[in-house]
Amino acid sequence: GATGGEVMTLAKAIQTSVYERFGIFLEIEPVVV
DSSP states (O other), rough: OHHHHHHHHHHHHHHHHHHHHHHHHOOOOOOOO
């Protein structure tokens, strides 16, 4: 499984790529598992 840090890194990468492609800034909500 992925650690919380890995998940946040992935989330930020997705956030950045979406913003660059669509100009939409996604709000990342912390998810507690």
